[in-house]
Amino acid sequence: MKTSPEELVEAMxxxxxxxxxxxxxxxxxxxxxYQELIEKLTDEIQHYIEKEFx
Numbered sequence: 001m002k003t004s005p006e007e008l009v010e011a012m013x014x015x016x017x018x019x020x021x022x023x024x025x026x027x028x029x030x031x032x033x034y035q036e037l038i039e040k041l042t043d044e045i046q047h048y049i050e051k052e053f054x
Contacts, residue, residue, distance in 0.1 A: 003011075016024070
């Protein structure tokens with residue numbers, strides 16, 4: 001089941017401290033950074049395979 005960001009905010013309203021929200025935000029940014037890195041590495045691997053094994 002997918003939940004919209006608005007529904008998540010509503011569900012968490014008043015239940016998370018500012019510190020918790022900060023840590024969640026930092027974790028989300030880190031996750032997004034790793035996702036971008038994985039995409040770049042996947043592209044590099046694909047290019048290498050295409051070049052070395054035509």
